[in-house]
Amino acid sequence: MEKHVVVIYPHPDDESFGAAGTITKFRKQGVSVTYLCGTLGEMGRNMGSPTFANRETLPEIRKEELINACKALDIDLRMLGYRDKTLEFEDRQTVAEHLKDILEEIEPSLVITHYPDYAVHPDHNALGAAAVEAVRHMDETKRPVVWAQAISNNFPDVLGKPDIVNDVRDIFDKKMAAISAHKSQANGVLGQFQQNPKNKAEILEGAKKALGKERFYIWDYDK
Known part of the structure; x- marks a missing residue:
């Protein structure tokens, strides 16, 4: 059994x-489980329909949604404070050192990231x-295992079969609860639930089909 899992992704949701199922x-x-969330997703385009946010209010809305989702998942949250859509321009080694400091404090046995x-x-x-890179620079005797999640359309052709495939359909209600906490981003799905109540089961089955399996590769540091 894992000792502590750290999830590192850039955006709320x-x-x-x-x-969410794996968590x-x-x-x-x-x-x-601790979630290290890189940004507040403040540059997200989804402002709701009808509009319920603007560029100034969206960060606080998404922050509240993130906190609620983490409560639904019963996990700890740390916000890293980077700006949405700018992480590619940050110095990678500086960000890696930031993450390394946190990981050395928490001492997880597993890290999940993209x-x-x-x-x-x-x-x-x-x-x-x-x-x-953060994990690479850690003491080899204390390195956590890294599960890396690929989501591009071509990843199976290039990377091969994922090492970990978690079927989470049996606990999909928990995943949907977490997704639903991010109302600004899940608005399309939630809107369908509200507008077409007769199709609720059908929509849920569609969501299960699309999101019911979570796939990861174990990162090989010996390559």
Whole structure:
């Protein structure tokens, strides 16, 4: 059993869409989980329909949503304070050192992050790369295992079969609760629930099909 799991993603909602089921499985085992969230997603385009936010208010809204999602998942939260859509321009080694300091404090046995170059968004790729580097620079005897999540369309063709495939459909209610906490981002799905109540089961099944399996590669530091 893992001692402590640290999840490192750049945006509020990345943890819920990407790994909420896996996180839930760890919490059910009594494993502590800490989320290191890179930014507040303040440059997100989704302002609601009808509009409920603007560029000035969105950061606080997404911060509150993030806190609520972490409560739903029963995990600790640390906000790293970077700016949305700028992580690719940060010095990678500086970010890696920042992460390394936190990891050495927490001493996790497992780190979950994005797979660099196969995570679609520049922030995903940049923070994933910094997380991989952070662990690389740690004392080898204290290094946590790294699970890297690829989400680009071509990742199976390039990277092969994932090492870890967690089927989380049996606990999908917990994943949906976490996703639903991010109302500004999950608005489309939630809107369908509200507008078409007869289709609720169908929509839920569609969500399960798309998000019911969480896949990770174990990072090989010997390459």
